[in-house]
Amino acid sequence: MEVLLLVVGLMLAAVLLVGVGDRTRLPWPVLMVLLGVVVGAVPGLPDAFDLDPELILPLFLPPLLFATAQRTSWALFRARWRSIALLAVALVAVTITAVAGTAMALVPGITLTAAVALGAMVAPPDPVAVEAVAGPVRMPRRLLSVLQSEGLFNDATALVVFQTAVLATVQRGELSAPGLLLRFALGVVAAVALGIVFAWIARWIGDRVTDPTGRSALTLVLPFAVYLAAEEMHASGVVAVVVVALQLRSASMGDEAAERLVQRSFWDVVELLVTGVAFGLIGLDLRQVVEAAGPDLPRMLAHAAVVCCVVIGIRAAWMVGAWLLVRRARSALAAPVTGREAVVLTWCGMRGLATLALALALPVATVDGPFPARAELVVIGCSVLIVTLIGPGLTLPLLVRRLGVQADADAEQAAEKELTLRARRAALERVAQRERTADLPEEAATALHERMTRLEALLRGDPPTTEERDHVEALRRGRALAMEVQADALAAAREEVLRARREPGVDPEAADRVLHRLDLRTVLLG
Known part of the structure; x- marks a missing residue:
């Protein structure tokens, strides 16, 4: 009953904070995180949300990915495949490497595989956080589409590396770069095939369900089904959800006007409520992280500050490099084309739900004893989340206005x-x-x-x-x-x-x- 009351309370808070965000021009998901932190800090409050960390991603990520992916198209992805590869794969890999090296130098008792797991945990900007915070800000569509494309696929890279690194840590195995690449490639190929098959099945069922409400309900079940099926097949659930959303959107027919109107309203409500619960959960779970750190919290936070600087610095250097490469491009889709746009894209590297879920999903023990430096890894991961989400989330509108990087109306x-x-x-x-x-x-x-x-x-x-x-x-x-x-x-x-x-x-x-x-x-x- 406590869990049910908490979920209902977070949904109500999300509805109220949407109005507060509109009036104050602040992103309401960030306000949800702050509310969760305040509520979690109330003395004497019992552990609010006893949820298995392994359920966080399957519960929240599929519907939010599906909602975000519906706003884009296959044509846009084909036009942006280079930037997707550079941001969702190459940048994630470079960030993992840099963070792992930093952790090896700072954290006592950490192993290489545990350090790589930390890098995978904090490397990918979260698509839900980016969409929720950057979406309402009036910035050029080129920039927002770059962030959407990056966010929809970078979790796939990070999840493969994280799962492999954790398994190697628990079983005292070794990481193999060729093995990682092969697993990633096979997972993506299988996920694409699975997404296309599920989209075809959904269309087949939809042709036999004439009620628009029933067809909308089918779209709610679909992202969960394809995500779980992909995970069971050891494929990428993230890619599978994105593909099924893109495929269904591309197959939309001209005579489905009523269905599109119903689904748009339906998904607006679903996205608001799920996003509110997810971001509220981030704030509430920070209390458990602080309690687990104990008296070593100041030292851990000092290490976390260094890792935060590395994460932000790597992204800034990458965006400057991207600007130097594309500033002479004539394509209307090129970004960033100015140094100011590079700053905005750097500031939009917000971590969120995926980082929290992976941090809390770290095993407690390995075959040889406790997981190396688990408490500190969780503190570092959550610190990167807070620094990259709260600060940019509250200052992004002001930054966009001050730099003059506003939407070209x-x-x-x-x-x-x-x-x-x-x-x-x-x-x-x-x-x-x-x-x-x-x-x-x-x-x-x-x-x-x-x-x-x-x-x-x-x-x-x-x-x-x-x-x-x-x-x-x-x-x-x-x-x-x-x-x-x-x-x-x-x-x-x-x-x-x-x-x-x-x-x-x-x-x-x-x-x-x-x-x-x-x-x-x-x-x-x-």
Whole structure:
């Protein structure tokens, strides 16, 4: 009962802190962490959340990864494969190496494999933390898409290294770089195949479930199912969840307007509540970490400060190197293209749920006795989490404003306008085609042409005028054929936007905003 009360309390706190965050312009997930720290520090409070650490990732990561992955597209990943490889694989590997070397020099009694486990624990920026903190900040879409791409895949690299290093520590084995690479490659290939299969199964089931609510419920079960299946097959559950989300999103059809609206609202609620519980849990579990450290806490914190500097320094050096490589690039997707953007990307290397889960999942014992320096490794991991999450989370909006690295509103509006024009052209072409093949009354044809011509204003989100409402009522009263043509034209517009979303260089979120307005227009006129 205590666990249930705690979960309900964290959900309620998340809802309230969303409003506080909006008013104070602070990221509410960071406020959730601070609330958890305050609640956990209350004297006499029993251990709030007795949850097996091995359940933290399977419970929280799949739905949050799925929600984040739905905002991107295969086309964007194909265009960004180099940056994904450099950030999600190479940067993680370099960070693991640097942290492991630092830990070997600082922590007494630590083994090489335990040091590598620490490096894997703190290396990957968390996709949930990055999306929750950086998403609401008005920064260029190029930067946010780089962070999203990095966050969706770097956990896969870190998890493979962490699991291998922990196993080698527990069983007194040795780490093998070729073995790690082979395991990582096989895990990714198997996860991609599994994600595609699960997406096909989900589409097959969805075709036989006509209720939009039931189909939305299926999408909630799906990320858990594919994650657990991948873990059982020793594949990457992270990659499997991302692939199934991307595959389902790319297979979305133009006539699924009602389903998209239901799922969007459904997943907005799920993401808010799960994120709130997850970040609240981070704050509450810090109390257990402090208690486990005991009187050695000051010494451990001193070592943690050095590791934090190494983690941030490695990311800063990497982003400066990336800036020097791409500053002359002509691609609209290139980032960072300025030193200021490199600073912002460095500041957005926030650790979160994955780091906490891996820290708490360290075994207590090995075949030869206690796990080497376990308490200190947990303190260091959680310290890196706090330093990279709380500080950047509270200062990122100010940093973006001071550096002048703000979203290019004109560029975003131009991207939406281009998609809107494509949708309007597709709708007018469909109306003209139906005029040639159907006996459409002249009055109805004129009204349809006027309405489809005004589609650009409608897709911008402008409210319908009284005249437009009268047109709708007139068409509903007696012009069934005109309604059919209008629905057909809107379907053509939706299909054009979905087609554009799959094209390289098209911002998926801009396409989603236009598609959302088309879906609303379709449902309202249905």
